[in-house]
Amino acid sequence: MELVNDRYLLSGGVDLLELVEEFGSPLYVYDTAVIKRQFDRIQSAFSVPRLGIHYACKALTNLNILRYLEHLGAGLDTVSIQEVRLGLAAGFAPDRIIYTPNCVSIEEIEMAVELGVKINIDNISILEQFGHHYPQVPVCLRINPHILAGGNAKISVGHIDSKFGISFHQMPHILKVLEATGLRIEGVHMHTGSDILDTEIFLQAAEILFNAANNFPDLDYLDFGSGFRVPYQEGGIATDIEDFGQQFSDRFKQFCEEYGKELELIFEPGKFLVSEAGYFLVRTNVVKTTPSTLFAGIDSGLNHLIRPMFYNAYHQITNISRPGGKPRIYTVVGYICETDTFGINRKISEIQEGDILCLRNAGAYCFSMSSNYNSRFRPAEVLVHEGKACLIRRRETMEDLLRNQVEVDLFASVSGK
């Protein structure tokens, strides 16, 4: 977003405040121009003959976002059968969807096979069962390289105690299962967690995956998951994707030469593609001064955006109603009966009740992690595309809250009335 003549604008000159006037608050807004910029950056960062960018759709699952990414040429990374179905509904070809579940039932995996998508297996028990049922269906193996590459303990999934993937130390066991079942391995995968801090560490983990890959003669692709980091604060650390892409492409091409086949290089970015494309607009309900703190209380809470409370995530907050106002120090809090703090001691231009605040980086893991806690409605979503704003999800209503509730008459037979 940029500030032009005291108005905050998205691509194509769309005015954020006008969106709140038209669609109400709280409101999620996504800008396709930012998604495209990020997609193009990854695509041009890697110079390999076969590159697959599979959008990790758990970050943001609105069908229109999925369709837009499919149109750009992305594949899809899914972690549940419902995400697989959303991907198919959005128009992804089944063979462009990878299903990477963790601790799901064999029945759910069988449903994914029926739908024709690529299967990624992350434990030996399921590998055995799968091999007995479907020896003719090639699969991908999720390998755990035991490398800690996450910015936060909750989103680091490669370490030794992690529940994800098959340990690379278990290779002999994997090979026995393959021999017994005749199953073919078409890909190997790793995903070490969100937020790569360090290209070096990622390259080390990749070496472990290359080693694992050498055990399988019929591979078609190597999938290195994600972990691309985007800046959340001004000057915040971000993955230097251009530098990383250069180094990684060289190493990958060298591996393919040794392996003797041009493999597809796959990444599964979620956050990198959609985080910065999202804006969460909220209204200030109250400004409250206590002896120690100046609070701004907004018409939202951890029910709509839980990342600050769940991951200690930082989301920049701007008062878009009063650009250029005198800055004061605020703690921005939600309206839920929990401590739901969005930001502590933030310098924000003076807030008056009714002002609209904008939380940045609201594209990834924001709406998709929202809930109805405190029986609040989930917000509407709007997509900004080529200068136009379209509603892509209606705000919930009382009917949505009641839809699946079943009222029974507990007292009819007892009272006999």
Ligand SMILES: *Cc1c(COP(=O)(O)O)cnc(C)c1O
């Ligand atoms: C969540 C997830 C991703 C995406 O991670 P980001 O940090 O959003 O890029 C990729 N692959 C798998 C298997 C995941 O579970």
